[in-house]
Amino acid sequence: SQKIEQNSEALNIQEGKTATLTCNYTNYSPAYLQWYRQDPGRGPVFLLLIRENEKEKRKERLKVTFDTTLKQSLFHITASQPADSATYLCALEGGTSYGKLTFGQGTILTVHP
Amino acid sequence: GAVVSQHPSWVICKSGTSVKIECRSLDFQATTMFWYRQFPKQSLMLMATSNEGSKATYEQGVEKDKFLINHASLTLSTLTVTSAHPEDSSFYICSARDLIAERYNEQFFGPGTRLTVL
Numbered sequence: 340s341q342k343i344e345q346n347s348e349a350l351n352i353q354e355g356k357t358a359t360l361t362c363n364y365t366n367y368s369p370a371y372l373q374w375y376r377q378d379p380g381r382g383p384v385f386l387l388l389i390r391e392n393e394k395e396k397r398k399e400r401l402k403v404t405f406d407t408t409l410k411q412s413l414f415h416i417t418a419s420q421p422a423d424s425a426t427y428l429c430a431l432e433g434g435t436s437y438g439k440l441t442f443g444q445g446t447i448l449t450v451h452p
Numbered sequence: 453g454a455v456v457s458q459h460p461s462w463v464i465c466k467s468g469t470s471v472k473i474e475c476r477s478l479d480f481q482a483t484t485m486f487w488y489r490q491f492p493k494q495s496l497m498l499m500a501t502s503n504e505g506s507k508a509t510y511e512q513g514v515e516k517d518k519f520l521i522n523h524a525s526l527t528l529s530t531l532t533v534t535s536a537h538p539e540d541s542s543f544y545i546c547s548a549r550d551l552i553a554e555r556y557n558e559q560f561f562g563p564g565t566r567l568t569v570l
Contacts, residue, residue: 371557382456382545382561383496428495432557439486440547440559442495 341367345429345443353451358416360446362429365410367441370433372405372412377426377445387414391433419450455479456548458562465536466570473531473565475546481526482548486559487519490543502529536569543567 346361362372370391375383389396389405389412396403402415416423426447430440455478465471475485483504488496500510500521508521518540520532529548533540543566547559 373558375561380543380564380566382458382547382564385558385560388557438484439498439501441498444495 341365341441343367343429343431343441343443345427345446347446348444349447349449351449351451352419354420356419358419358423358448358450360414360427360429360448362412362414362443363410364431367410367431368433369431371431372403373430373432373440374401374403374412374414375428375430375442377428379426383428386427416448419448421450421452424449454550454558454560456546456560456562458544458546458565460565461563462566462568464568464570467537468535470532470534471536471567473533473544473546473567475529475531475548475562477527477548477550477560480548480550480560482550483526484549485523485529486547487521487529487531488545488547490545490564496545499531533567536567538569541567541569 342365344363352358373388374386377383387403389403400417404413426445428445429443432440457476459474485502487499489499490496498511499514500508502508502521502523504523504526510516523529543564545564547561
């Protein structure tokens with residue numbers, strides 16, 4: 340069955356450092372991979388989308404890589420700030436689930452001042 | 453742009469009653485809206501895909517007679533939880549896709565509705 344795993348449930352880092360979150364998937368051929376931010380009690384907020392034929396995408400302090408051979412995406416936040424503390428979700432779309440998103444379980448990022 | 457609203461933001465009801473949740477795209481048109489459910493410390497689980505003017509498509513294991521979805525216009529979809537029970541207590545979130553081609557693959561999420569069934 341299709342499976343999406345985000346490397347850790349929680350990640351704690353110091354302000355100013357780079358946070359790196361991992362999303363691995365199996366039995367899936369996604370056309371798109373997306374990253375979302377979710378704050379407690381709120382809906383997810385779209386951050387970045389990367390297509391299967393793209394290796395890397397950047398947006399301000401955010402960078403996403405997509406390796407379809409390793410079936411892995413890395414999400415980086417550089418110069419992290421306490422305001423970056425939130426749950427980050429990866430989501431895939433494609434294959435037999437085209438048109439629908441399947442979410443990972445999320446990684447709770449805490450940036451300490 | 454691309455704002456999705458939900459109403460109500462929270463609701464408490466008695467077991468056996470029905471609850472309606474509205475999802476609106478405020479500044480764009482959405483032919484497709486999605487309904488998700490999220491239990492505490494778990495990820496979002498897709499319940500159904502709602503297409504304007506047609507019947508919703510439900511995911512496996514989701515009872516269509518219990519979770520009634522209506523997508524009457526390009527900016528409004530409603531989810532009605534019928535005969536709610538305590539196990540239906542959850543965080544319900546809708547999302548919508550913009551018709552504009554260049555951002556079609558992005559989904560814009562509402563703020564969610566917290567349902568508590570006593």
